[in-house]
Amino acid sequence: MTYEEIEKNLHVSHGTVAKIAAWLFERGDGFRKIIEKLPQNKGIKRWEERSDWDQFKRRYSLYFWPELLLKEIVKNANKRQKERIKDVLVKLDGKSELHRKIEQLLKSNTT
DSSP: OOHHHHHHHHTOOHHHHHHHHHHHHHHOHHHHHHHHHSOOOTTSOOGGGSOHHHHHHHHTGGGGHHHHHHHHHHHHOOHHHHHHHHHHHHHOSSOOHHHHHHHHHHHHHOO
């Protein structure tokens, strides 16, 4: 990418891009090796592909932290933990919007 594209995508100044580029040129071999070893997350949407609502929630994450926290917990839970979460949801009397979202997360993450 060009410096201008990086500036636009990351909303940083030209000086910041230049400093990071110089730093990576001088000392970036370790980071390149680590990046090569990282698994490729092909299912993750790029920032610009997310909905306006997703971008809003990410920008003001403090207001949505319980939902975001639960989403991460469900996403990273193993099979046994997901079963325990399902059992708790079944025992709840009232089903809130958050309850429905958790059920959707469980359904989408069990495959």
